[in-house]
Amino acid sequence: MPWLLSSQLDCLSSSPSQRECERTAFSFYCAVRERLPVWLLEDMRSMEVFCWEDGHPRAFLPSEALLYALVHDHQDYARYLLNRYSVTALKAPRCSFCCSRGSGAPHLNMAVRYNRVAILGMMVEALKDCDVQGQRREYLDSCGGCAHVADAGKTAVQLAVELSHSDCLLLLLIQGARPDGLDGALQRLVSCDVSNRRNAQRCLDFLLLFLPKPPLLRHLQDEPQRWQSLLGKDVFSWLCGLAPPPLLLQSLQCLARAGPDQIGMLPDYLQLHNWQ
Template sequence: MPWLLSSQVEHRSSSSQSQRHCERTSFSFYCAVREQLPVWLLEDLRGMEVFSWEDGRPRAFLPSEALLYALVHDHRAYACFLLGRFSVSALRPPRCGFCHLRSGAPHLAVAVRYDRVAILGMVLEALKDCPVQDFLDNRGGCAHAADAGKTAVELAVELSRPDCLLLLLAHGAPPGGLDAALQRLVSCDAADRRRAQRCVNFLLLFLPDPPALCRLQAEAHRWQSMLGNEVFSWLCGLAPPPLLLQALRCLARSGPDQITALPDFLQLHSRQ
């Protein structure tokens, strides 16, 4: 750019070099987490050698960014350390690279997308003394986010992540998305059907009242065979909830482990 002064050229060149250095250190750190290096070494790297580029200058790599890396690569020990050491601040959303806003609950979305059930449990446990509903109700932050417009529950239904869904519901997430779960159940292939069925079952356990779903009565025979007569009748408002459903609801509210430990013949789909 010939119209720039030499000092400006030097400044831009220096900024470009600094930015590239930040990108290299961030990528090296990403690889270190991927290789499951020890927690103490990762924290030494994050605290002294890893930088991010923001607002035209380098800054320290945040615990919340490190936690996203730990989620992607299922580094449970590092996730446990970050949540134990930094608590809710480890869940602070990083700024979007496009609009520079901080919004959404990216850690919940990443945990669901990668099916990181163990770390999701740690995250929800860290939120127990905070306004957890703000995280659970959040719809993915700004429009540039990968899962913008979706709650963690909706994403779990869309991707058929039953274990993540049960954890979210047991910690107070609204049991929305039954219609989408039913749609997923009839559209998925045979390999995914069991997981989609479990998502439907878990939503049923936490629904306070059956929603009005016109599609059920319009295709009654089809849905009776998929849901069972008792659940179908309850969803259509023709009968009270089945006794098994009521018993499982009490069990589900005492903790997700109580439901997942049940034998297969006590699951809702066993009554079909």
């Protein structure tokens, strides 16, 4: 893979055939980076690009090509792969570091990390092709992948909260992803700089909007003045278990359940920050 260190490549490149596989994979990576036409990329992937696996070359998979499209925001190629191969393009590829079979939802996490909102939307649409609703939700709530990967152990929702990628978060929540990470959202709101404050606040608001019932966060009472200034008195009291949710929040929660795609179209005086 092109993101391996040169020292790792030296260890991996043990034969001319393996080095040729690495060369073709890197050429393909560069072609996607240059956003070459879809037909040309597919010709390369199906006829010219190979990966080394179990001592033999194999064809480059659509799921691996989709990772490249995500990194370089090649939306046309991502659209083609998802339309042509559907959920097959979302299968976790085999890990090149530990050689284990892929697991989790690395494509979702990568889309969130790079803030590829358009491609993430295509991906969650493709997930509608899952035969069982439970499988779709399980995929949305899966973690990133192998233990040595940067986002291992984090769901796409948790990663979106950590990075304050609020548009990605809303898209995932609308599609039924579990709204976890409330503590992380609160800590992010406290620790982020001013330039990220708005998106951190939006992430917290979206989680509150889709939570069926928030956990009682009594530790907020250790610094009541600080948290009340950030959350507003009504939301603070609700999260501490001292009062019901604000009326506007209850109304927006009903709207989110009935038609969540309409949330972003509300007039400014009904936007989320006004419940504070």
